Amino acid sequence: MSKIFGFYENDVDKVWYDSSNIKYSECIDHDNALKTLKVVFSNGTQYKYDGVDVGQYLLFREDLSQGKALNKYIKSNGYKYEKLEDANLSALDEELSFRMGEGIFVFYDDGKFTMKDNKDKIICERDVTLSEASFNTICSALEAVGKQLYTEGKNFIGDGEREEDRTLSESPF
Numbered sequence: 001m002s003k004i005f006g007f008y009e010n011d012v013d014k015v016w017y018d019s020s021n022i023k024y025s026e027c028i029d030h031d032n033a034l035k036t037l038k039v040v041f042s043n044g045t046q047y048k049y050d051g052v053d054v055g056q057y058l059l060f061r062e063d064l065s066q067g068k069a070l071n072k073y074i075k076s077n078g079y080k081y082e083k084l085e086d087a088n089l090s091a092l093d094e095e096l097s098f099r100m101g102e103g104i105f106v107f108y109d110d111g112k113f114t115m116k117d118n119k120d121k122i123i124c125e126r127d128v129t130l131s132e133a134s135f136n137t138i139c140s141a142l143e144a145v146g147k148q149l150y151t152e153g154k155n156f157i158g159d160g161e162r163e164e165d166r167t168l169s170e171s172p173f
Contacts, residue, residue: 002066005100009120013061016096021067024092027057037079039070044086049079103148108135110155132156 006015013027021042028036034051037060041047056073063069097103103118108130115124130138135153142149 002064003061005096006061007099007119015061016092017066019066022070023089024087025061025066027052027061037074038084039074040087040089040092044089046084046087047081048084049074049081052079053077098148098150101148102146103150104142106135106139106142106149106151106153108153108156129157131158 002017002019004016004018006013008014008029011029013029015025015027017023017025019042022039023042024040026038028038030036035054035057037049037052037057039047039049052074056077060066060069060073063073099118101118104123105114105116105118105120107114107116111127111129113124113126113128113130113135114122116122130153132153135151135156139149139151
């Protein structure tokens with residue numbers, strides 16, 4: 001089987017392949033409706049197929065050859081398609097490495113600190129006020145113990161803005 005890795009998150013089935021033709025696909029799940037399939041070829045070319053039957057998608061996803069399966073189950077059924085802007089292959093490779101490793105997502109937005117594992121399972125979630133420096137200190141500590149991070153932080157309080165701002169040494173974690 002050429003499927004390397006796959007996971008389902010936020011109504012999207014993401015799959016990476018070991019295929020000479022197809023690198024990656026996303027199937028966007030529409031409740032009680034036909035699906036949208038995005039296919040990224042090994043050269044970065046990307047197409048979107050609309051109105052795909054879930055059974056046809058599953059046959060494509062699980063086949064031993066995604067190139068042949070794309071022709072057999074998707075193209076031959078005449079699904080409406082559109083060529084998209086070329087995909088960023090480096091970003092797809094980085095995400096695959098992150099998801100297959102011990103990566104951690106670290107988010108902070110307006111008083112909510114969240115850490116998720118590489119499969120989007122919540123590890124830690126806290127209501128806490130952080131400055132950008134405190135957030136960066138937490139991220140640096142995680143990287144120091146070998147964690148690969150994806151971070152996103154916004155709406156920090158300014159240093160010294162509030163007494164409730166906690167430093168790492170005062171952290172509730």
